[in-house]
Amino acid sequence: MKIKKIVLFTMLLAILLAVSMTTASATTHNITAAEYNGNVDSLQAFIDTTVDSGDTLSFVDDITFNKSLKLNKSLTIEGNGNTIAGYYDSTKNYTNVEFxxxxxxxxxTINGLKMTNFIGAIGxxxxxxxxxxxxxxxxxASRSGIYLLGNDITISNNTIKNIFGDSFDSFQYGGYGITLGEVNGPYTDxxxxxxTVSGAKYGIANYASNTTIANNTVTDNRRDGIANNYNTVNVNITGNIIANNTxxxxxxxxGSTNPGPINTLISNNTISNNTIGINSFVDADIRVNNVTGNSIKQINATNNSLNNIPLYELIENLTNTVANLTNNITDLTNVVSNLTNNIDDLNRTVVAQDVTIGELNSTVNELNRTVVAQDVTIGELNSTVNELNRTVVAQDVTIGELNSTVNELNRTVVAQDVTIGELNSTVNELNRTVVAQDVTIGELNSTVNELNNTITTQNGTINNLEDRLAALEAALTEVDKTPVKAEAKIAISKANGTYNKTVRLNATLTDSSGKAIVGETVNFYLNGKSIGNNITNSKGIAYLTYTVKKTGKLxxxxxxxxxxxxNAVNKNSTLTxxxxxxxxxxxxxxxxGKTVIFHVVLRSVGPDSSTFKVNLKIPxxxxxxxxxxxxxxxxxxxxxxTGLATLNLKNFGATKEHTTCMIITTKASKAGTYSFKPTVTTTKGLTVLSNNKITYKVK
Structure with missing residues (x-):
């Protein structure tokens, strides 16, 4: 025990020394929406050219990604509770994996983020x-949650829900909440x-060895809660709450081939309200689980060894064995007593047999003691294994807590370095200000002397200007002889238009007497921006056909x-x-079959927002x-x-073109062919451009 404490202390000291050595050079970079919202290319270039390995990216605002961000250096990502909104569009068919x-x-390290609407969130x-x-x-609200291929991975204290993909679509591992490793991969530790994982197809899927899956809550998934498949080794599934999985x-x-998972421990889990609680297709150690309320079977493990029997049943079996041995000893004692009663007539004959019987009794007693000792040893071994399992889980949790503590210390040191730098900058700025004020006072004294000299100079200049004024009066006499341009008049008519349709704008150019000015160019502007020009005809009229791209009074x-x-002239009017x-x-x-999910996907395409309802009648x-x-x-x-599923949308399309979706999961109880098409409660200015009908056949 003392050696373990010394080793643990040495490891902790090494970690703290490594942190103190790297903190001095690490930098925290604030990621803001003002600079990077919807512009992942700029953020990627910043990481590639400016950010160093070991630095921290701190998201200080909610932000939108328009593509995948590559974390190609050793980094810490701090979300600070802010949201990264993705670019998944359910109307598109994605053929490549994107995270x-x-x-x-x-x-x-990734900590404290909120992520939504991605093809794959992290992977x-x-x-x-x-x-x-x-x-x-x-x-x-993504097609995949966390998907990692590697070693020494910790995934803790995360919430993953509404993962709506399907592993049989074009995106591998779609619908998986947490996925570690790949089929027959080399990944470990x-x-x-x-x-907390819910609303996925598979809650947690493991393909890696030396894996601990502990104290998770996995509920309401469309297929399995926790899946451990293919050729994994040393997987410990313990202390989890698993319920309501399909x-x-x-x-x-x-689906595993030989040998399949080896040395799997499934213990101390609470499992309820699934179709089958535990389904093991290969040998596993299944013990001390609370498995209740599953619709078909609590535990399906027909190919497994005795270790699948709960510990209390093992103890009961061993107790019965000891009782049977005790009865056997009693029976043997009675036989010996009966033989003793009959040895009067057979003393000379059975002396040798008495010796043999004594030796047999000794052998039986020795065997009994051996059996009892083995029973005790089995119990002790079972207790030791359970204690080791609890120790491993506790150590894993402790390591996670130490990692969190180290990250927090890093952030504190960085914040202190920034504060000290700011104070030093403030002191230097104050020193520069004092020096600048001294210089300014000297410059003001020089300026007063300079102004006195300037006044003297300007008195001489005034005399010169009086001479030049006389010359200008003579020049003005010549200017009066220059011919004057005629006045022109222009008029533009008010107009009414429709969004995304063409409208004709009319302008008339005449002289002061109303006579048409022919063959001249008239330029047209909308809200101050040029939209085209044309030449006046014989009536002085210039026309412009314009496609309307805005609404309101323009x-x-x-x-x-x-x-x-x-002369030049212009005139304003209004386009409504x-x-x-x-x-x-x-x-x-x-x-x-009878289970079907309907997606009602809405996309705004107009410049204005609208508040309305979408209703889908469920037959x-x-x-x-x-x-x-x-x-x-x-x-x-x-x-x-009423059987109505209703989506209420408020100010839909208020800030930009965007998409939303209502998803309805149903289960049919009656055969037939059904049609589905939502209706829209329209408001003024709202136009429904497309709305397809779908049919579904239940056999």
């Missing part, structure tokens, strides 16, 4: 990196602890720049364009199990009495 944060280096592709830490991060609470070795201007005969909000609706079905014979939506500013409801 919002694409890990391409070792020694990367790496075709890489084998190590020492990756992801903590205190929330991932929602993983800790997945204290995470297929298995825990699956071990599903200022239009006609301008004549003048020529050798006429009513409000226009256009939306496109794409309806998509997903699923097979009788369908049971709605879930209604949810992508945007937290929207609201989706379902009325069981």
């Amino acid at each position: 919002g944060l694409n890990i391409q280096a070792s020694d990367i 790496e592709q075709n890489k084998n990196n190590s020492n990756i830490i992801i903590s205190n991060t929330e991932i929602t 993983i800790l997945i602890a204290n995470n 297929r298995y609470g825990i699956s071990n070795g599903v 200022n239009i201007t006609a301008k004549f720049l003048g020529n050798s005969e006429y 364009v009513p409000k226009y909000a256009g939306i496109k609706i794409k309806n998509v079905k997903q699923g097979s 009788k014979g369908f049971k709605v199990t879930k209604v949810w939506f992508k945007n937290k500013n929207m609201k989706a409801t379902y009325n069981k009495k």
Whole structure:
């Protein structure tokens, strides 16, 4: 025990020394929406050219990504509770894997982020990196949560929900909440602890060895809660709460080839309300789990060894064995007593047999003692294994806490360095100010002397100007002889237009008597910006056909720049364009059999926002199990009495063209062919450009 304490202290001291050595050169860079919102190319260039390995990127605002960001250096990402909104569009067919944060280096820490609307939120592709830490991060409304290929990985205290992808679409591991390693990959030494995963296809999928999956809450997933598959070794699944998953609470070795997972421990889990609680296709150590309320079977582990029997059953079996041996000893004692009663007539014959019986009794007693000792040893070994399992989990948690402490110390030191630098800058600035004021006083004295000299000089200048004034009066006499240009008049008519349609603007150019000025160029402007020009005809009229791209009361201007005969002139008027909000609706079905998911996808295409409702009538014979939506500013409801699923949209399209989606999960109870098409409660200025009908057949 003393040696363990010394080793632990030495490791902690080494970590603190490494932190103190690297902190001095590490820099924290604030990432702001003003500089990088919707501009990942600029942020990528900043990382590639300015950020050093070991630096921290601190997100101080919510921000939008328009593409994947490559983390190609050892970095710390601090989210500070801010949100990175992604660019996933459900109307597009993505054929390549893309991650919002694409890990391409070792020694990367991601902490305190919120991520939403990504193809894949955090992951790496075709890489084998190590020492990756992801903590205190929330991932929602994406096709994949966390997908890592590497060693020495810690994923802790994260929330992952509403992962709506499917592993059978073009994106591998779509619908997976947390995925570690790949099929038959070489990855090892993983800790997945204290995470909450829901609304995915697979909650946690493990393909790595030496993995601990501890104290997670995994619920309401569309297939399995926790899956440990293919040829993993030494996987410990312990202390998890697993409930309400459609297929298995825990699956071990599903789809695996020989030998499959080896040395898997499944213990101390609480598993309820799944189809099958634990389904193990290969040998595993399954013990002391609380498995209840699963619809078909609590534990399906027919190919497993005795270790699958809970510990209390082992103790009961051993107790019965001891009782049977005790009864056997009693029976043997009775036999010996009976033989003793009959040896009077056989003393000479059975002397040798008495000796043999005594030796046999000694052997039996020795065997009994051996059996009892082995029973005790088995119990002690079981207790030792359980204690070792608890120690490993506790050490994993302690290491995660130490990593968090080290990261916090790094941030504190960096903040103190920044504060000291700012104070030094302030002192230097004050010193420069004092010096500058001394210089200024000297310059003011010089300026007073200079002004006195200037006054003397200006008195002489005034005399010279009086002489020049006489010469100018003579020049003005010549200017009066220059001919004067005629006045021109221009008029532009008010106009009414429709968004994205053409409108004709008219301007008339005449002289002061109303006579048309022919063959001159008239320029047209909208809100101060040039939109084109044309030549006046025989009636002095210039026309311009313009495609309207704005709404409201718009200022239009006609301008004549003048020529050798006429002066320049311009005139303003108004182009009135009513409000226009256009939306496109794409309806998509997903699923097979009696379970089907309907997606109602809305995209704004007009310049104005609108507030409206979208209703989808669910036919009788369908049971709605879930209604949810992508945007937290929207609201989706379902009325069981009317069978209406309703999406309420407020100021949709207010800031820019964007997309939202209502997703409805149903279960059919009646065969037939059904049609689905939502209706829109329109408001003034709202135009529905497309809304397709879909059909679904239930056999």
